Amino acid sequence: MTIKSESVWNYVESPSIDGIIKAGGYFLIYFFGMFLASKCLPSIEARSPKKTYKLTGFYIFILLTILIPIGYYTEHLSLLFIIKNFISFFIVINIFTILFSLYLFQREEAIQNAPNSNRPIDYWHGREKDPMLFDVDLKVFFYQPSLIGLALVNLSLAEAQISLYGTLTIGMILYQIFWYLYLLTHYIREDFMLWTFDIIEDHFGFMLVWGDLIYVPFLYSIAGWFVADNIHKPLSITWLIITIFLHFIGHYIFRVSNWQKFDVRKYGSKVKIWGKQVKLLEGRLILSGFWGIGRHVNYTGEILLYLSIALCSGTISFVPYILPISLLILLSQRASRDDQRCRTKYGEKIWGQYCQVAKFRMIPYIY
Template sequence: MVQSHGGTGNELRQRNVDASAKPLTTTDEGRKVDQLLDEHQTYEFGGPAGVTAMMVGFPMLMYYLWICLWFYDGKLVYPASSEDIVPFLGRMWAHIRDDASPNAYAWKVYTGLVVYQLFLALVMPGYKQEGLPVPSLGYKTLMYNCNALYSLYATMLTAAALHYYHIFRLTEIIDNYGHIMSVAMIYGFAVSFGMYFITVAAGNEIRMSGNLIYDVFMGACLNPRIGSVDLKMWAEVRIPWVIVFFLAVSGGCHQYEQYGYVTPNMAFMILATWLYLNACAKGEECIPQTWDMYHEKWGFMVIFWNFAGVPFTYVYSVVYMASHHPSNYQFSTPTYVILFVILLTAYCIWDTSMSQKSRFKMQTQGITTFRNTFPQLPGGTLKNPEFIQTAHGNRLLISGWWRYSRKPNYVADWTMSFCWGAVIGSATIIPYFYSVFFITVLIHRCGRDFERCSIKYGKDWEHYCSVVKYKFIPGIY
């Protein structure tokens, strides 16, 4: 049974509809709204001043937290007095200069990863997936070659061989953390500015404000491609999560070489990062159905975060464990059991909720067959899902996990992020940065998303909110 609300004063009615029975088309009313949403309306993130502060401040924060974690036992250090400010800044700079210089070795490692991942994306066979209609392209749909899964396992096999034959020891990743992080930051800035100028020169810019820094931050291009490779989707999976996973593996190798075993805490992080990376790869065909692909531009906000932010701020727990004796973060067996159960439960909810939403969108396009990649969890595809038909032409899902929360995937995603910090207990608060930062990003992102949906769907969005009452946690918020 499907609920339908016209959004133009029509009475609420119920009828039996199969979500895959007929591909949807955007109505004339919807096209007018989409045209409005594809124009620059207001500044976000505090405008030019706000984005400038973030572009300068976030790299500085990354250096500061790494220095505290690596050199000051995880303690947040600061000047003891006003007279100590200059010497304190001098000490900070000395750590960056000596231990995080973008040396030749770091350039080879990071550039090697980028080039290899791009090569795999170009040559590996993949699953062809049609994306959602893009308003700025006249509702044309783009095809995506989803070969991240083959690329992932090719990368794992390559890394294992390089490590085994002592060509590239995986322990070197964590040992050169600061140097590689600096190179990653340079890549983030260079690609962001480079893509902006290339896009403007080619005349393919969209939704521009006219302010250089703000437009570099938000991006100028929507669907940048090299051959069959969509760079935005490629960078979202192939760079950040591959680095995150191999940082965890590097930490495990480091422990094994030093102590002769891998702690349950490090094993937890290796499992957690693999689950996340594998989920992105096995469900890559779901990514073209997301807002990131058909609406969010490829600018500094996304580029820097994928090239540097995610890989070098999300696994501070691994950095701490690799530089401290296991006695600093040992737990009881029941605590380990609880941690693993929470992680796996949150993962299952995250995986299936993402699958439900993406495959529902595919069903509305008339797509009824889906990939069978490992692991496919029960409930990932909804049969005869309930939805609200909008006057815009789209359908809003109100079945499965999406009946209880407007963002069930965010709740599960954040829970996993908290576990990534909790795995070292109270040894240091720095690994909790991921979950604190992430919840801030998610709340802000939801605000942007809900505002856009309110404009796009009007009364239908109000009706949707009355059906799905809670933004995040059912019964709470």
């Protein structure tokens, strides 16, 4: 990857002892601030299939939506330090991830929960499903520093573009809008995540801690670096129209299909989808909404969503397209595995009947 002489990458400082200490201080203030907010802010009570949670993510998100613009307007806030210390943050947060996962592995409750789980694989997956600290569910809490961290990195890239080039491009504006809407639609139905496999079944160890603190904020923001540097190749009107169209179509399919399935799982056959009473096959498989069209259209929507974010960078580099391309490969394989699993779970006859209604997996007439 070539870095141009004039580039936001040039803001990034080489890691040093002082830089790592500074980044460590910033991160700990941020992390414990998020924890205190999760502990002290008003909460929304929500149930999962196994227990009741108190969710504060929506209030944290709305509070920051108000405070960050005020901070920028009054010139009391700058997030350029995130870009300047990006490598130091990466080092610090990886170290924190290793140590925090060790804490999860060695804490008394974990040992009592799985006294014979001492293998490296148990450190990777974790010993406990629902570790609690000061009445805060850690697995649910870690979504906050993860997703809010992604938002802060994205904002720092917009600030870097203004600082370096003196402008905010259409591509960067769309990039910020797309990610904001992604987070907003997550938080307005935050209880959805309580019904996901990660929350219900997974143990909480290094794999999920690293995914929350490193994978999401560092990898998902990678396109923003190229959006920030795309100054000399402005996006055409046609490109912009396609990008906006793909985003809103993909975003709608991704969220609404998942919400439809979630609502049926939570409330059963009394749910209405698109204004009509939900239809169920054998009381189990949804024949309404997106699930009566395709078997895994939520994956299709997710790929289109991330593709639209990559398109905000134009053709400046192939790197932003690695995420949607990798998701296309991984989710296509997952859709095939899901079909096999469902065929075993529901039986050849019932699954065959469902496939007669929802005829394709992800792409009509193709896959």
